[in-house]
Amino acid sequence: MHTEAKDEMRDKILEAALKRFTHYGASKTTMNEIADDLHCSKASLYYYFPDKKAMHLAVLERIAESYFQQMEKEAAQVKSASKALYNIIDLRKDFISKFCRLEIFQILQDNSALFLEEKKKAKQREFNIHTEIIKAGIVSGEFKVKDPAQTAELLVLATMGLRFSVPDHIREDMDMDEEMMDQVIEKQKQLLDIFIKGIKA
Incomplete structure (x- = not known):
């Protein structure tokens, strides 16, 4: 995957996570829900972030x-x-x-x-x-x-x-x-x- 495309996907993940976290709270949001919002697999999220805590910190x-x-x-x-x-x-x-x-x-x-x-x-x-x-x-x-x-x-x-x-x-x-x-x-x-x-x- 090209760097530009990787950066774009990472940004999309963070935007989706921010939207979920802001509305429902970070602790009540699951990686599955973020993946569903993005119409991608949970494995795709783990490619960019090792766990939800790392994603939370990035947000x-x-x-x-x-x-x-x-x-x-x-x-x-x-x-x-x-x-x-x-x-x-x-x-x-x-x-x-x-x-x-x-x-x-x-x-x-x-x-x-x-x-x-x-x-x-x-x-x-x-x-x-x-x-x-x-x-x-x-x-x-x-x-x-x-x-x-x-x-x-x-x-x-x-x-x-x-x-x-x-x-x-x-x-x-x-x-x-x-x-x-x-x-x-x-x-x-x-x-x-x-x-x-x-x-x-």
Whole structure:
């Protein structure tokens, strides 16, 4: 099979998996159902992915790339750094709302070496995006910050921490429902209010 055709088939599989996962949930979707949607054999799926978990991770990588591109676009066209930081939270909310059935937070508990490396890269990418926004705020005179990278890292880590500490009854391996997510987003915005006041020029 030519590389182009292989890539096209892989894309079709991921699109079908994303559609199923988004509608029914990843854990409730079977490889047979995805194969049926594509009118192909289950063996065809296993040619591209060793198991459903690998397919799930590939789907998450695809949507994560889109999410990061949206954030990077926000960081590249900053008019108000404060507004850009709030917009990042709104992007996060939209992303989680759209893909809440993908069991994102459950899969984040995967501690395999490969996945830990991917999580590390994703976290660094988020640090970099926030650093660029804070730098833009320094250039415009909006923020007064000595170390933008360190400040960005602190903001991202504090914001991420709220995901685990706000809901009273959620475990690390659970996904959030809409009510829990709204609570977390509200606290993230409150934290950002305080944070921005602290770095205003």
